[in-house]
Amino acid sequence: MGARRLAEMQVEVTVFATLRKYLPDLPVGGSKYIKVDPGATPADLIQILGLPADEVKIVIRNHVITELDEIVEDGDRIAFAPAIAGG
Amino acid sequence: MTRKIVRINMSNQKATYEDVPKKWAKWGGRGMTSAIVFEEIPPTCHPLGPNNKVVIAPGWVTGTPAAPSSGRTSFGGKSPLTGTIKESNAGGLSGQKIAKLGLAAIILEGTPAKDQWYYLVITKDGVEFKDASDLMGKGMYEIDEILWKDYPKTAVIGIGQAGEMKLSNAGISVNDPENKPGRYAGRGGLGAVLGARGIKAIVIDDAGGPGVDIANKELFEKGRKNLTEAIQEHALTKKDGGLNAYGTDVLMNIVNEAGGLPTRNFSAGQFEGAAKISGEAIAEVVEKRDGKGMTGHGCHPGCIIQCSNIYPDESGEALVSCLEYETAWALGANCGIDNLDIIARMTRECNDLGLDTIEAGNSIAIAMEGGLLEFGDAEGALKLFNEIRNKTPMGRILGQGVEATAKAFGVHRVPTVKGQSMPAYEPRAIKGIGVTYATSTMGADHTSGYTIAPEIAGVSGKLDPLTDEGKADLSLAFQASTAFIDSSGYCLFIAFPILDIQTGFEGMVDTVAGVMGIDLTGDDAIALGKEVLKMERLFNERAGFTKEDDRLPEFMRYEKLPPHDVVWSMTDEELDKVFAWVHED
Numbered sequence: 072m073g074a075r076r077l078a079e080m081q082v083e084v085t086v087f088a089t090l091r092k093y094l095p096d097l098p099v100g101g102s103k104y105i106k107v108d109p110g111a112t113p114a115d116l117i118q119i120l121g122l123p124a125d126e127v128k129i130v131i132r133n134h135v136i137t138e139l140d141e142i143v144e145d146g147d148r149i150a151f152a153p154a155i156a157g158g
Numbered sequence: 159m160t161r162k163i164v165r166i167n168m169s170n171q172k173a174t175y176e177d178v179p180k181k182w183a184k185w186g187g188r189g190m191t192s193a194i195v196f197e198e199i200p201p202t203c204h205p206l207g208p209n210n211k212v213v214i215a216p217g218w219v220t221g222t223p224a225a226p227s228s229g230r231t232s233f234g235g236k237s238p239l240t241g242t243i244k245e246s247n248a249g250g251l252s253g254q255k256i257a258k259l260g261l262a263a264i265i266l267e268g269t270p271a272k273d274q275w276y277y278l279v280i281t282k283d284g285v286e287f288k289d290a291s292d293l294m295g296k297g298m299y300e301i302d303e304i305l306w307k308d309y310p311k312t313a314v315i316g317i318g319q320a321g322e323m324k325l326s327n328a329g330i331s332v333n334d335p336e337n338k339p340g341r342y343a344g345r346g347g348l349g350a351v352l353g354a355r356g357i358k359a360i361v362i363d364d365a366g367g368p369g370v371d372i373a374n375k376e377l378f379e380k381g382r383k384n385l386t387e388a389i390q391e392h393a394l395t396k397k398d399g400g401l402n403a404y405g406t407d408v409l410m411n412i413v414n415e416a417g418g419l420p421t422r423n424f425s426a427g428q429f430e431g432a433a434k435i436s437g438e439a440i441a442e443v444v445e446k447r448d449g450k451g452m453t454g455h456g457c458h459p460g461c462i463i464q465c466s467n468i469y470p471d472e473s474g475e476a477l478v479s480c481l482e483y484e485t486a487w488a489l490g491a492n493c494g495i496d497n498l499d500i501i502a503r504m505t506r507e508c509n510d511l512g513l514d515t516i517e518a519g520n521s522i523a524i525a526m527e528g529g530l531l532e533f534g535d536a537e538g539a540l541k542l543f544n545e546i547r548n549k550t551p552m553g554r555i556l557g558q559g560v561e562a563t564a565k566a567f568g569v570h571r572v573p574t575v576k577g578q579s580m581p582a583y584e585p586r587a588i589k590g591i592g593v594t595y596a597t598s599t600m601g602a603d604h605t606s607g608y609t610i611a612p613e614i615a616g617v618s619g620k621l622d623p624l625t626d627e628g629k630a631d632l633s634l635a636f637q638a639s640t641a642f643i644d645s646s647g648y649c650l651f652i653a654f655p656i657l658d659i660q661t662g663f664e665g666m667v668d669t670v671a672g673v674m675g676i677d678l679t680g681d682d683a684i685a686l687g688k689e690v691l692k693m694e695r696l697f698n699e700r701a702g703f704t705k706e707d708d709r710l711p712e713f714m715r716y717e718k719l720p721p722h723d724v725v726w727s728m729t730d731e732e733l734d735k736v737f738a739w740v741h742e743d
């Protein structure tokens with residue numbers, strides 16, 4: 072008590088393809104908002120969401136492909152995908 | 159058994175068999191078709207005139223027992239769409255059967271008397287020329303069915319009405335294991351060149367054929383094992399991995415998320431309806447309708463990746479195979495259409511009429527931009543295929559592809575290179591693929607140098623899609639290795655596991671060396687790929703193409719693409735580096 076709480080942030084998250092089974096409540100194309108502490112990275116989000124880290128191959132932050140250790144900011148949209156490619 | 163070439167002259171309906179001459183002995187697949195086109199077709203000939211040919215070749219390992227995902231067939235000629243050399247390859251049943259007949263290539267040349275149409279039946283005993291009058295005016299679904307009545311379980315290669323009309327967007331169909339059309343050598347209009355030979359269909363019956371010789375069985379077996387393991391291990395190609403579970407349309411959501419999904423005739427990089435037409439949505443429809451639909455379908459026997467699908471209609475009956483990423487994008491996002499059922503129906507129309515789905519979707523998008531109908535008008539777009547079926551002037555314009563349609567409708571946002579329209583990756587947002595589009599010997603084509611692997615998919619390294627640096631070298635490396643894989647008969651999708659898993663790459667090279675009885679290392683593979691590119695490049699030069707043709711359309715330099723608000727910024731000097739070696743080596 073008395074200590075100032077760090078401001079909480081909210082980020083939007085979504086998952087694609089074979090990662091969808093870990094967030095079964097999300098409809099195709101759906102996303103959800105989660106609260107995270109400042110300084111959180113996509114790697115932290117993976118933990119919070121319960122995604123198996125070794126299956127996450129692509130992280131896209133606000134439409135830009137990014138790294139696992141990049142610090143996310145309030146209001147960001149973060150998408151996770153497994154290995155994908157095709158024609 | 160030495161491999162043979164069968165030369166089929168349509169002027170006098172005679173077929174002759176030749177041993178593969180020494181100069182072509184090392185080639186298969188794309189290397190074979192491009193070597194023959196390079197040598198035998200005058201580069202300046204009219205693509206629909208008497209001097210063009212269609213060359214068909216199975217890959218090096220096609221038809222061998224159990225080489226995984228290796229049943230591809232290459233089709234080559236001079237393209238009526240681009241005026242360049244063309245190699246377009248397809249899955250389906252044809253490659254393995256041609257190879258098992260002991261054939262390294264089929265060369266179709268000459269022109270029969272006016273209005274004479276044939277279908278050919280190629281067996282171990284030779285080539286029969288049959289009157290095709292009863293097949294004329296029919297689409298590929300009917301053609302495949304009719305021909306299987308007399309020739310069950312054969313491969314059927316054919317053209318729909320588009321090829322009969324010699325439209326520049328006419329593809330060549332190959333039937334799949336269920337005898338449905340849909341495995342297309344789609345790009346570049348080679349269906350029109352087959353039509354110009356007076357050929358409606360080709361039946362390939364390999365019964366009693368000699369099969370494919372394997373010079374070094376031990377090496378082949380070792381390679382086959384390593385390659386198979388790599389495919390089965392890689393997250394993308396393994397059973398229930400991305401491609402197997404969702405098909406190539408697994409890309410839709412991700413490319414959209416990255417802002418590189420061409421939308422409404424290349425005016426934006428994101429489509430609000432992307433999720434509705436994604437691989438995930440297809441898988442959901444297949445599951446919900448619980449009928450004949452399926453994911454994890456193989457386009458030919460022996461494919462262990464099985465990226466294909468069968469899309470079911472509302473009652474669960476099979477509607478079309480295959481609904482892939484390029485198709486869902488071209489007829490969907492790029493036309494502003496998010497109705498998967500109608501996209502599937504349009505795909506069926508393309509497969510029936512014999513049209514490349516990419517060029518068809520892009521042509522409709524251009525017509526939408528030109529005011530023929532609104533973006534997003536799914537029913538209206540579907541009806542346009544009747545114009546082609548009914549051979550109306552409108553249908554003929556649309557069937558000529560994007561550039562003809564753009565001229566007819568006064569549109570200047572024309573996403574083509576060398577006359578061929580771009581596929582489903584925005585080059586302003588994914589720069590490496592732009593280099594491939596600009597410099598490929600085929601016109602705008604993603605498969606000829608798939609830099610998407612490192613730029614988006616994180617396969618074979620990781621590169622920022624939005625920067626120009628290093629992309630010229632990257633594109634060349636991919637173009638060279640692709641020319642090698644396209645020669646092998648393997649599906650290009652084996653590239654992903656072999657780029658990431660070294661033993662898989664070595665295994666693939668070993669299978670080729672094992673079949674051909676040659677020494678081959680990974681470095682040789684790239685050198686062979688470059689040799690193929692060089693022939694193609696020189697053909698194009700002799701056809702009148704210069705480095706000024708290796709450019710993206712002007713609007714991409716000044717129209718900013720949302721959401722990244724980027725333009726195409728690659729310098730011409732960078733682009734010119736890609737093929738500078740052709741005249742230096």
Ligand code: SF4
Pocket residue numbers: 227228249455456457458461462463464465466649650651
């Ligand atoms: S991976 Fe797909 S396209 Fe390639 S051979 Fe298999 S089913 Fe055909």
